[in-house]
Amino acid sequence: MIVPETTTSSIFGRLVVQFRSSTERKEQSETGDQNSFAQKAGINQSTLSRIERGEGAPSLDQIFGIAKALDMKASDLMREYERVCSTIESAGITIHPGKIEPSIKEKQGADLVGVGLGLLAGGALAALVGTALSGGETDEA
Numbered sequence: 001m002i003v004p005e006t007t008t009s010s011i012f013g014r015l016v017v018q019f020r021s022s023t024e025r026k027e028q029s030e031t032g033d034q035n036s037f038a039q040k041a042g043i044n045q046s047t048l049s050r051i052e053r054g055e056g057a058p059s060l061d062q063i064f065g066i067a068k069a070l071d072m073k074a075s076d077l078m079r080e081y082e083r084v085c086s087t088i089e090s091a092g093i094t095i096h097p098g099k100i101e102p103s104i105k106e107k108q109g110a111d112l113v114g115v116g117l118g119l120l121a122g123g124a125l126a127a128l129v130g131t132a133l134s135g136g137e138t139d140e141a
Contacts, residue, residue, distance in 0.1 A: 005094040006125055008085070010054030014129040015081055017052050019070050040069035057098070080133070087132035088125075 020037055038048040042065040050056045051066075058066065067074040085095055 004092065005096060006088065007054060007096050007098065009051075009057045009098070010125055011085055011088065011095065011129065012058065012081055013052045013054040014126050015077075015084055015133075016048075016066055016070075017126070018129055018133055019072075019077075019080075020052075023070055037069055041065035042068075084129050084132040088128050091128065093128075 020034075034048060034052075035045045038045040041048065041062070043062050047062070048066075051058050051062065063077065064074045067077040070077065089095060
């Protein structure tokens with residue numbers, strides 16, 4: 001049985017993309033591109049791109065810069081991140097810190113049929129993050 005999985009960096013990156021696109025819609029301007037957002041966050045565009053793709057974990061300074069560019073507190077951004085992670089875990093998806101290391105078979109190039117099917121694709125992860133942000137999680141009261 002294949003267990004769907006993703007990484008903490010991928011989730012944070014999708015969260016930033018969702019918040020950034022939401023902010024751009026609210027502003028309804030052309031200034032909301034990735035480069036101008038990166039400038040507001042105090043990081044270069046290639047670093048923001050890498051973070052949004054989940055290819056690297058942001059530093060603490062970068063988290064604060066991203067939160068500032070989103071016009072929110074870093075604590076609120078991280079609270080939303082934790083809520084999204086909880087929603088994703090509730091859906092039965094395994095979340096790994098850092099990168100998911102390739103298996104020995106992948107490293108050797110043997111028997112690659114079906115390898116990676118458990119890794120949650122970007123579109124599916126984006127949908128889960130979007131659902132969590134829109135209140136798709138039921139509150140347990």
